[in-house]
Amino acid sequence: MAHTYTIIQALSILFWFTCSTAFAAGPEVTQIKDSIVIDGHLNEIQWQNTPVVDHFDRYIPTDGGPPPGKTEVRFLQDEEFLYIGVVVSEINYDLQARISPREQINDDDQIGVYIDPIGDGRSGYIFYFNPFGIQQDVRYANGNWYSQWNMVIHSEGQVTEDGYVLEIALPFRFLFYTEDSNWNIILTRKIPSIGAKYSHPQLKRNHPRIFTQAIPLKGLNPPPSGLGLQLQPTTSGFLIFQENNDLLELQPITKDSARLSLDVRWNPSSNTRMTGTFYPDFSQIEADVRQINLNQRFAFYYPERRPFFLDNLEQFSDRASTLYSRSIVDPLYGIKLSGRSGKLNYGILHALDQAPTSSVHEYGTDGFNEDDVSNTVAENLYIRLRQDAFGAGYIGLYAADKRTFLKSNSTGKEAFNNILGGDIQIPFGDTITLNSHIVGSIAGPKGGDPQIGSSGSFGIGRSAPKGFGGNISSSFSTEDYRQEMGFLTTSGRQSYSGELNHTTINKKDHLIKPAVNGKYTSELNGNYNAQVGFSQSYRIPSRIRFRGYVSPTWIRYQNTDLQGYSAGSDIQIRFNKELKANFEFNTGRELSYYLLLPAETKSVSGGLIIRPTQAIWIDLTVFEQWLTPQNNPLERASSYYSKVNWQFTKTLGLRAIQQTTVSDGTPSLFANVLLTWMKHPGTEAYLGASWNFSESNSKLGLTEQQIFLKYTHLFSL
Structure with missing residues (x-):
């Protein structure tokens, strides 16, 4: 009996080893000469x-x-x-x-x-x-x-x-x-x-x-040639009608009413890519959702949508977020080169912006102000090098140069900003990652005294499927640090943060994840913000996700001190494949940045995603916020958003959006209807109309109407 058991045990081990070896060897590709018709039917003999x-x-x-x-x-x-x-x-x-x-x-x-x-x-x-x-x-x-x-x-x-x-x-x-x-x-x-x-x-x-x-992936033999040449012309146009004496009047048609742009891509090899754009289109086909916040200190962040900037975008990012491509507002042209040589990855971008904007800066931290960008164009240059190292990690260098130049026959100021930095990522085992960066900047008016600053960060974190995880990080920036191609420069500050969490999955596959966290930020002007918090996450697969948190806070802003708190929860529920819902509630005591007074704040949001048929998608969202500064009247903001998408086929669909916002007691309504056709990314057509309504015009209500058309086609040569 013992002998038989030993044989069975040995055969089991051999079977497991054989299966594991075959499993680890990977899938295998079969070479064919005749092409396959992509129709969703695997009826070609090659598949068998x-x-x-x-x-x-x-x-x-x-x-x-x-x-x-x-x-x-x-x-x-x-x-x-x-x-x-x-x-x-x-x-x-x-x-x-x-x-x-x-x-x-x-x-x-x-x-x-x-x-x-x-x-x-x-x-x-x-x-x-x-x-x-x-x-x-x-x-x-x-x-x-x-x-x-x-x-x-x-x-x-x-x-x-x-x-x-x-x-x-x-x-x-x-x-x-x-x-x-x-x-x-x-x-x-x-x-x-x-x-x-x-x-x-x-x-x-x-x-x-x-x-x-x-x-x-065994047996694969990819061709050595690159992309070849791709051309993607885009044409777009719009008509604008604006209210005048209770009537809608067509606005004058200008050179900006119709726009022709061109993107060019060329791969001389499979690991080198050149991309160019002329007068790239920035029509908001999928318009940014209007965000509201009664007590917002910094600007809202919006994602990039233009194809030129999305091409090989991973080659143009760094730990300092030096390049926020939407800061290049209206480029006349852009050129990119990206590729890989051995273990070195590289990316170079140059663009001429016809309408540079001023940057956000606070309390003595100079940036590109309105005078610096008025009547100017801006040259933007970004260079990125990243060397593979440390197993799956890297070490990198990056540089940026932004300069404004006066337009012909214009008067004003010119300015510049240079960035030079390095970053590093080091993995330790399967769960731990270290990230760090250091960067210096020079900025100032042309011919004036430059400001020299620096910024840096360090962080290490553990991400694991179960058990303990967390991270600690710190960052700093000197008062004169500037990053004019980035999203937001937060100069003259230091920050320290950390989190410790623990993930448990019980026998019913429910995930339970408590966490404690803390953050302290101080600014050279005396401002600081400190908080500690506790959160609890709970998830039932395919049904419920829940998170609750509570966090006391200590704030000093412009010599005003406040001890406050924030607390809230959010829950997502999947009732069935036709209906999902989410609800979020937040409350707290914070500082009103406008009045420099303590303020009680509450916000509630909820949403439904409804799929009544296989082709119709309905998205409904409601947001309400209340802010009550001390000894001041209640402020309220509201947003009601709805989106209906009817997809007739895989390529043809109709989308309608409505968003009503109420801020400072004044309601406004935006509506948009869009007919879309997409053969594949790069070959697309859009026909739509949008309307803006405001209560300020009591008779007409409608303040602006737009009709627009866009078509783009990808040619591969």
């Missing part, structure tokens, strides 16, 4: 004769077994495309699949493809597909996720009686790789109805460097 990946393991919410049903993934390749065929079958749950705009598939079943074409674990491309083949793409690099990035992908899908089928073609010409690199890959499958995610290979949840877990 290629190896299958069918081993997936759960990693969210906890490590576990295989997904329900079967998951089969196959790979083919020709000279132009990497083909991926997916068959999910024999499922026993409620499949979620909707006809949605591109990128809007987070609530659907998904197949994920994570590709690292360099093979070093630092960066990669992430593609998600819902059962109808609708796409979502993300660029990842050195711990940062860039969701605004887009790439041309060909995909089709179909829902079957017991699952779904996907057929995908990834063009090599749009991927950035070196000729001698070894490609690595991760595959995932998401099932939102049960709150689970599965992967091949087995992933660790909350891993800070996800691509270090990727495995080789």
Whole structure:
């Protein structure tokens, strides 16, 4: 009996070792000569004769077994495309699949493809597909996720009686790789109805460097050639009608009423890219949601949307956030060069801004003020070098130069700002990461006395799927530090922060995460802000996410002291695949930055996401804020936002937005209707109209109306 048990044990170990070895070897690509028709039907003979990946393991919410049903993934390749065929079958749950705009598939079943074409674990491309083949793409690099990035992908899908089928073609010409690199890959499958995610290979949840877990993609032979030449002309135009004596009058048509722009991209090789733009379009097709805050000290941050600045954007970022591309407001032209040579990554950007804006600065910290930018243009130069080091880490250098020049026949001032800095990222094991940077700046008027400043930061954190995690960090900037190409310069301050958390997942897969945190910020002018806090997070997979917090605060601002607090909670609930809701409540005692008085504040927000049909998406959001400064009347702000999207097909849809805001007792309403067509990113058309209403005009109400049209087409030569 003992002898038999020993044999069984030995065979079990051998079986496990054999499976693990085969599993770790990675998926295999089959080379083909004839191209595949991307139609969502894997009926070509080539699909029948290629190896299958069918081993997936759960990693969210906890490590576990295989997904329900079967998951089969196959790979083919020709000279132009990497083909991926997916068959999910024999499922026993409620499949979620909707006809949605591109990128809007987070609530659907998904197949994920994570590709690292360099093979070093630092960066990669992430593609998600819902059962109808609708796409979502993300660029990842050195711990940062860039969701605004887009790439041309060909995909089709179909829902079957017991699952779904996907057929995908990834063009090599749009991927950035070196000729001698070894490609690595991760595959995932998401099932939102049960709150689970599965992967091949087995992933660790909350891993800070996800691509270090990727495995080789065997048999791949990508072509050595680059992108070739791409041209993307864009034309846009609009008509504006404004209220005048209770009538809407068409405003004069100028050269800005119609705009023709051109983007050019050229890859001389697969790891070098040149991009140029002339008069790039900045029409707000997906308009920024109007943000309101009765006690806002600093400016609101808005994401970049222009294709030129999104191209290879991971090569133009650093720890100091030196480049905020929306600070380049109206470029006449722009030029970018990015690439990789050995272990060195590089990026160079130059743009001429026709309408530079003044920067935010406070209490004696000089920046580019209104006089510095009036009647000027601004040259913007940014240079980034990053050397791979420390395993999956790096060491980098960056420089920036911004200079204003007077327009012809203009009078005024000219100014400059130079930046030179370095940063470093060092990973320790699978969970710990150290980041640091140091940077110096010189700024001032042309011919005047320059201001010299510096800034820096240090941080180390642990991110783990379970148990203890947290981080500590510190930063400083001297009073004369300036960063005119960045989002916001917070000069003359020091900051220290830290957090300790603990993650537990119980037997029902419920996540429980308490945390304590603290932060202290002091400014050279005597201002300071200190806070300690406690938070509690709780999550039930596929159903509920909850977080509550409480934090006492100590504030000094312009010689006014206040001991206050902040507290609140937010909850997200998924009732079913048709209805989701969220609710948030915050309260506190803070300082009114305008009146320099203690103020009681409360805010409430709530939202619903409704999917009444497969093609209709309704998003409703309400926000209310109350601020009561001491011995002053109550101030109130409100925002009511609604968005309806009707996607007729994968390429054609209609979107309507309405937002009503009330601030200082004055209501205003913005409405927008947009017809959209997108064949793929870069080949798109938009036709829409918008209206602005204000109570200030009691008779008409409508103060402005716009009608606009935009078309862009991507040509690959």
